[in-house]
Amino acid sequence: MMPIPVIAVFDVGKTNKKLFLLDEDYNIVFEKSARFIETVDEDGDVCENLETLRSSVHDSLHEIYRMPQFDIRAINFSSYGASLVYVNEEGEPLAPLYNYLKAYPQQVKKQFYDTYGAPEQIAAETASPVLDSLNSGMQLYRIKYQKTDLFSQVKYALHLPQYLSSLVSGQAYSDITSIGCHTQLWDFVQNDYHSWVKEEHLRKKLAPIFPSNQALAMILNGKNCAVGIGLHDSSAALIPYLISFAEPFILLSTGTWCISLNPFNQQPLTAEELSSDCLSYMQYQGKPVKASRVFSGNEHEQQVKRISAWFGQSPAHYRTMPYQAEVIAALKEKYAPATTGTDSTGLITSGFAARDLAGFANDVEAYHQLILDLVDLQYSSTQLVLKGTQVKDIYVDGGFGKNEIFMNLLAQKFPDIQVWAASVAQATAVGTALAIHKSWNYKDLPNNLIQLKRYKALTHPVNI
Known part of the structure; x- marks a missing residue:
């Protein structure tokens, strides 16, 4: 019997982490789900267990590649937004996956808006309500000014879907659906990164943008495989x-x-x-x-x-x-x-x-x-x-x-x-x-x- 051509999709929610295999007619032919115990960051705030998540992706891939009934033609990822993974030159995480509900330091917030304009103005230009840590751009801004040692080591700040993709592809990219989800990074009028991102010299900390509807051509387990860069x-x-x-x-x-x-x-x-x-x-x-x-x-x-x-x-x-x-x-x-x-x-x-x-x-x-x-x-x-x-x-x-x-x-x-x-x-x-x-x-x-x-x-x- 010929193996079924499938795409593997990792769908990472706040509560459930799921893996699906879908055939060419987009029927789900395999699925598994897991819940992970959360951990805490250095401040004692609850956050995602990034190491468990990373291990789960690798273990799940090993599992499905051992299934002879499936031919893994492609892999893609989706996850919740407003979450950044800070990686070094080798693509390894440097910090916890901070929770998007983490309290935001008011002095840093004041500094930002005193420098770049009224909150209402920034919100209108970036199509992002003022949501503190739920604006992932503000997370990166906080890291720059409150955790300078960490910031100096960061090669890229990757949104979670793109980090998950990098675990498979070994390549770091940004995706427009993640950049465009209430991050305060993107100017919807100019269709480019907002001026504050450029003035803070943060573009070099943001990986190159790759089209969401294209994939990277990879060789995995000795076979051709298209690897998407992930979506919000x-x-x-x-x-x-x-x-x-x-x-x-x-x-x-x-x-x-x-x-x-x-x-x-x-x-x-x-x-x-x-x-x-x-x-x-x-x-x-x-x-x-x-x-x-x-x-x-x-x-x-x-x-x-x-x-x-x-x-x-x-x-x-x-x-x-x-x-x-x-x-x-x-x-x-x-x-x-x-x-x-x-x-x-x-x-x-x-x-x-x-x-x-x-x-x-x-x-x-x-x-x-x-x-x-x-x-x-x-x-x-x-x-x-x-x-x-x-x-x-x-x-x-x-x-x-x-x-x-x-x-x-x-x-x-x-x-x-x-x-x-x-x-x-x-x-x-x-x-x-x-x-x-x-x-x-x-x-x-x-x-x-x-x-x-x-x-x-x-x-x-x-x-x-």
Whole structure:
């Protein structure tokens, strides 16, 4: 039996680290998943265990190359953004993989904006809300002024997807989807690195840019293999939709973050949008994608723990809870909409955390109210990128797309737009593979990547 030609995709999330093998029709023919125990940096702040991650990539490659049923034609990578790996001349890490939620020193922040202009101005030019360590360019700036010995040893500051790629290729590159994800590095007006990057002489610490839709020709395990340089995960998840749909749409990519991506909105970001955590991503072909986001997946996880502990239920109980319209109607009669709040990092939340669980008759009420509050927050966030465009469809990908309560309530919020639960088996991994399709796959692009289920206001879903 002839081995199946496949591409290996490493999809590294904050929580789950996954490896997929996809055949030429983009079917997943092998997968494995792992969770790693986090470690701490020199300040005692929790961070990714970079050594475990590095070992896992090498071990996984050895594993799949020993499988005779597969012919590894290509390898690519995707991961979360806002994370830099500082490497020396030999490509070895010099420091921990600092957490993007790490507190940012205020004196360094003041120095930056005193030198380069008002935060609002920099945010507008770089399409990046002021997010401190979530702006990875600010991480590099901090290293330069607070860790001078480390900075002097750094050959390149690589975003995480590109670091992962370098473990296989031995080559260091930068990628536009990573540079363009709220880093404050890229000037979206000038389509180049921002002037502050040049004035700080940081360009030499940033590896050359390589096209996201091309791959490096390598010999691995004695065979030809195309190795991609990696993509930011949100940009990768958008690719199957860009390939499949021509009419204007919004992709609501849900996970730890719930990100509304509108590739058909080219309007400059306003001060109001930036202050509401609106930003622009860069898609793999180098075009900006207006986006808004909320930290709802994280909030959902924390509040489900609170609800389950209060009512004595397992958190898993809520994964398949059915939508009950009569419960929602009663909650709307009983409670006013929540007042949004902020979490410990300053990110906006739905306000559910301030609700007294003792006021709910049971956990069904409490959970429905949580989703009701999260959908209210989601509506406000999605509206930021929807207005002024002719969007006809909203596709919900990821965890909340499987949540019947969330989907029914979202459809009610957008009665004039078609709301779909969009099922792409592992959209980020598929998008990461599709990005370098021409480098390894001789077949035409598939036209059946996405399965859809439409939700209508106050009605049942319809399978398409």
